[in-house]
Amino acid sequence: MLPVLSVEGLSASYRKNKVLDNVVFDVEPGTMTSIVGPNGAGKSTLLKVILELHPRLAGKVAFFGSPYPKVKSRIGYVPQRGSVDWDFPTNALDVVMMGLYGKIGWLKWPKRSHREKAMEALAEMGMADYASRQISQLSGGQQQRVFLARALVMDADLYFLDEPLAGVDAATERAIMATLNLLKSRGRTVLVVHHDLQTVEDYFDHVLLLNRSVIAHGPTEEIFNESNIYRTYGGTLRWRGARSG
Amino acid sequence: MSYAGWIILTASLVGVSCGLIGALLVLRRMAMMADAISHSVLLGIVTAYLITRELSGIHMLIGAIAAGLLTAIFIQWLHSLGVQQEASIGVVFTSLFAIGVVLIATKVGNAHLDVQHTLMGEITFIPWERMSLPWIGEVPEAVFILSIVLIIVLIAIIGFFKEWKLTSFDPALAASIGIPVVLMHYVFMALVSVTTVAAFDAVGAIMVVAMLITPASAAYLWTDRLAMMMALSGVFGIVSAVSGYFIAVWLDTSISGSMAFSTGLVFLICFIASPKHGIVARFMRPTLTST
Secondary structure (H helix, E strand, O other): OOOOEEEEEEEEEEOOEEEEEEEEEEEOOOOEEEEEOOOOOOHHHHHHHHOOOOOOOEEEEEEOOEOHHHHHHHEEEEOOHHHOOOOOOOEHHHHHHHOOHHHHOOOOOOOHHHHHHHHHHHHHOOOHHHOOOEHHHOOHHHHHHHHHHHHHHHOOOEEEEEOOOOOOOHHHHHHHHHHHHHHHHOOOEEEEEOOOHHHHHHHOOEEEEEEOEEEEEEEHHHHOOHHHHHHHHHHHOOOOOOOOO | OOHHHHHHHHHHHHHHHHHHHHHHHHHOOOHHHHHHHHHHHHHHHHHHHHHHOOOOHHHHHHHHHHHHHHHHHHHHHHHHOOOOHHHHHHHHHHHHHHHHHHHHHHHHOOOOOOHHHHHHOOHHHHHHOEEEEOOOEEEEHHHHHHHHHHHHHHHHHHHOHHHHHHHHHOHHHHHHOOOOHHHHHHHHHHHHHHHHHHHHHHHHHHHHHHHHHHHHHHHHOOOOOHHHHHHHHHHHHHHHHHHHHHHHHHHOOOHHHHHHHHHHHHHHHHHHHOOOOOHHHHHHOOOOOOO
16 A cells, blocks of 8 residues: 655754754554654654655655645644744634635635634534633643644644643543544544653554654554664663553 | 824824734734834835935835845844844844945935934925825825835735734644745735835834834733734824824924834833733733643
């Protein structure tokens, strides 16, 4: 089967430091992959380079066999929560509707049908009561749910999420994972930059261990083991296994 | 229309154009950029004058757009070479502004431009510099140019409202769904430039910054909706400009100075009284905290 995402020999630098070096991997459709690695391993940069938000030095990326500009509408991106200004004068519903801007098209204003769709997505994330709440008045977990609702309305085939579980409460973590599993059950493909090694085995069927280049990539049960993790983190982490630790 | 009527109309047009553009400037955290462009636009005006030998509106607008874009590009370029953002803004605009001042003081100083005028503006002369328009008749040239600029600003903001909102709030998502974020940045810089130069005659290079930033900052305190913030910002701009004019007449002092002072006054009132973020409201109820 044609891979949903195919990355070949990708390299990129950030402020003159090479942060990605010859990254190679393919993602199969309907999988849920966590991208795991130490700080500075280039996880977020990898997403940005794949989505052409950050320049690449070398390499090729194909989505469903096509280059990015041709398939933009089939791809959903959820940036890190900290990457936006939560004091911006807007409310939760409005942020969710932003996920529809690509479909609404130039020079047009959102219609009632867009509003209803956004409302449904908020409800799906358990956030219907907060639709008209100014976004700075939401907790971190609620803000992340709004971001997830925005991803839902994008109705993409392939999702990239940058640290969606960072700094959220347990209820939000459950809600987000339920949503991601729902997407997966609908045949969508999900890539998640993830920081918590303890939950990798529970949450994700595939894992990509990254430290400037791909250390290991494959089904979680096959490659998420102590030796691969040591090779990824070097001496920077003491890890005693997911469950026993 | 009477002399005072034209001045109030001019001031209101300045207020509303600056207010609308200012709202986006504040939200994009580019207040410093407005300061930079308002100064380097001077070089554009002087250069346009040196080339065409006339102080006509259209030449000044083109010169201003060129200077404004040049400023934005230079700042971006220096920043990409590793100079801090604020430092590169400071270096670029002072240099371009200085070239403008030097050129005025040597070549064209005795003609129509002088440093005092460009820094402070001279709204009192505006009703006399007239041009005739079909159907409408005689109007001050500044009013005509300000109206054109306001129409351009309105079309740009209303037509691309959701694109401005998304590129300001979440440029990464905007870029990922195919909105040309960089192009929109430079279009915005061009809008700031034309607004600045149109307001230039009325309030000058220094005061226009107050008209751009302060009403928008005051509007930000009242609302959680971007469209409402822009509308309020425009209204505050008009209120500041008009009340500034009357303060100046009353005290027999600088009009542009009074207008800028009025923007500060409006902001102060909002800062104390606004229901959402004002000082009084903050005392009245505990603030909601977010993590």
